Amino acid sequence: MRHAGILPLVGLMALGCSGGSGDDGPPPEGPDAAVLDGGADAGDPPQGAGLRFRFRSEPDLPGKGDVGGEFDAVIERVALDLVQVRAIGDSAPGDERTRADRFTLDWADASAIDLAFPQAPPGLYSQLLGEIMSYQIEGNLRIGDDRVPFRIHEDEARLALAVALDGLMLEPGMDRTVEIDVHLNDVVRVIDWDSVTQDGDGWLTVDPDGEAIDSVREAVEEAFEVENGGSSGEG
Known part of the structure; x- marks a missing residue:
């Protein structure tokens, strides 16, 4: 996990969280934010405050996601499937008020994807935890004089999602948004693509x-x- 005050953690479509409810917080800022609600079942009266996590990709998606670097890479499609995503605090142990059983990041239709917990209780929040079940990143890059498609994927990754919130205080009646950047560019750049062999369909695949x-x-x-x-x- 990064330690820079981080959080600015890859889609083919955004899925709603199980047990979603209506969002009592303010609407997303601008037309380019998709909102997915986690928390208590719909119909339960809202309680406490509102907490949302806004995920943006680096490079910016949707559109041409320029990674650059030695191989002049471009990200075109992303999907990150997360499970058991929960905000942990002194009054929130990760129960249904601040938990999403399933959450997908893809940025296919919006530059920001919100995970909203409208029934989050007031208190001091320390972490956003979860598990990255699968990920897939597709795009193209330059090898010699040619542009070649690439794919990075793992269907049963089960990687840890752990984002430090550095003592985020949610006051009673407050609606608070935490901006999280997901550095997809770092995932692509960590690979020495010259050592990856093209498959029968011409793709450079890392699995x-x-x-x-x-x-x-x-x-x-x-x-x-x-x-x-x-x-x-x-x-």
Whole structure:
């Protein structure tokens, strides 16, 4: 996990969290944010405050995600499947008020994807925890004079998601948003693509059998970072 005040942690479609409820907090800022609600079942009266986590990708998606670097890579599609995502605090042990059983990041239709907990209790929050069940990143890069498609994927990754919130205080009646950057560019750059062999369809593929998989897994786990000054709130 990064230690820079991080959180600025890859899609093919955004899935709703199980047990989603209506969002009592403010709407996403601008038309480019998708909101997925976690927490208590719909119909339960809202309680406490509102806490949301806003995930943005680096490079910016959707669109042409320029990674650059030695291989002039471009990310085109991403999917990160997360499970048991929960905000942990002194009054929130990760129960249904601050837990999403399943959450997918893909940025296919929006540049920001929100995970909202409208029934989050007031208190001091220390971590956002979960598990990265699978990930897939696709795009293209330059090998010699040619642009070649690449794919990085693992279907049963079971990697740790752990983002330090550095004592985030949620006051009673407050709606607070935490900005998290997901550094997909670091995952692509960690690979020596000259050592990856094209498959029969012409793809450069890094999968669990590839030599670079350990470096990729580490980069995926460390990709999630709280943006500097990455939270805002309304009382």
